[in-house]
Amino acid sequence: MSVTDINIRLKSVAVITYTEPMVRWQPGTSERLQAAALELFAGRGYEQTTAAEIAQSVGLTERTFFRHFSDKREVLFRGQELLTEAFLGGIAAAPEGATPMELVAAALDSVADFFPSERRSHARLRQSVIDQNPALQERERHKMSVLASAIGDALRERGVAEPTATLAAQSAGMVFGIAFTQWIREGEERSITDIEHELLAELRRLTGASHTA
Amino acid sequence: MSVTDINIRLKSVAVITYTEPMVRWQPGTSERLQAAALELFAGRGYEQTTAAEIAQSVGLTERTFFRHFSDKREVLFRGQELLTEAFLGGIAAAPEGATPMELVAAALDSVADFFPSERRSHARLRQSVIDQNPALQERERHKMSVLASAIGDALRERGVAEPTATLAAQSAGMVFGIAFTQWIREGEERSITDIEHELLAELRRLTGASHTA
C-alpha cells in the first residue's frame, strides 16, 4: 500500500465525517460556554465555579475557555457589543437636524428589540448572578461606560459640541441603566422604551425644576 | 504554676513591648504603601508591578500589603470614602425645603476642598495610571457607582421619591465625573466647582432644549 493510497483513504473518511459536520468542533462554542456558565453561576455561585468546570461541562478544557473569553467574567457580558451597535444605529438613523436630546431619545428607542418581554426572566437570572458579585458589577459598569463613550463619539461625529456630547451620551447611558433595572423588577409590566420615556420626562422635570420647594 | 499565672506573665510581656511604641509598626503604613504603589505603577506600569514589590519597597511583606488592601487595585482608591462623606455632608447641610436639583448642587459644591489647584498634578499622575489599565478603570467606575448609590440613599432619606432620587443621584455622579476629567485636563484653570456649575447649566439646556434644531 502506497502513501497515495493512505491519503485517498483518509480523504474519503474526511468526506464521510463532513456529512456529519463538526464532530470535534461543534459550532457555537462561545454560546454553549455562556449558557453553561450562567447555569453554573446561578446554581453554585460565581466564585464557587471555576473556569475549568464551565469548560468541562461542555466538553472543553480550561485553556479553550480562555481562548473564547479573555477572563472569567467576560462570559456573562457578550452581547453588549450588539447593544452598542443598536444604540449607534439609532443615532445614525435620526434625521439631520435632530437636537442632541432627540439623538439621545433615538438611541434609547433603538434598543427595544433587545428587550422583549420574553427575555425578562433570562435577564433577571443573569442580573441576580451579577448582583451577588462585586467583580461582576464592576465589569457591568465598565461595559456601560464603554457604551456611553461610544455614544459620545457618535454624537461628536454628528457635530454635537463638548461638553454637550459627553453630557448627552452619559445621560443616555444613565437613563438606559435605570430603565433596565426597573424593567427586570418583579411586577414591572411596561416595555423598556416606555420606562425610558418616563425617565427622560422626569429628567427634564428634575433639571428644569424651579428653585422653590 | 496555674493557668492564671501564665496569663499574667503573657500580659506583662505585652505591656513591655508596648512601652517602646511603633518600632516595627510605623504609622501611616497604608499611606506609605499608596505612595509607593503610585510611584511604581507610574514608573513601570500597573501590571508589571507586583504587590510583593510594593510591599518590599517600604520594608513590608506581600501579606501585609493584602492586610491593608483587599486587592491590588484598591491601593489606588482609598480616599473615595472621604469623598463620599463630603458629598453626603453637603446634602445634609442643605436647607429643609431644597429641591432635588438643589440637593444635587449642594452635594457637588461640597467637594471643592478635595480638589485644590495644588492637587492637580498628583491627580493627573494617578489618572494616567488608571487610564492605562482597564482593570483600574473598572474599579474607578465601580467606586463612582457606589458614590452615586450613597447619594441616592441620602436623597431618599430626605424624602425625594423614585425615580427622581436615583436620577438625581446618578446625575450628580455623572456631572462630578465629567467635571473631574475636565479639571485635570492640561491647560484647564477653572476650579472643579466652576466646571460643575457650567455642566449643570449645560445639562439644563440639554434636557430643556426645544425640538427644533
Add this chain to the structure above:
DNA sequence: GTCTATAGTGCGATAGAC
C-alpha cells in the same frame, strides 16, 4: 507567616477545515 487554589499567560503539539 505559610500554604494552597484559582486566574490567567505563553508556547508547542495536534487535528480538522479549506
Add this chain to the structure above:
DNA sequence: GTCTATCGCACTATAGAC
C-alpha cells in the same frame, strides 16, 4: 499547503484559608 480551534503543560501573581 494554510488557517484556526483545541489541547496540554509549565508557569506566575493574586488572593484567601489556615
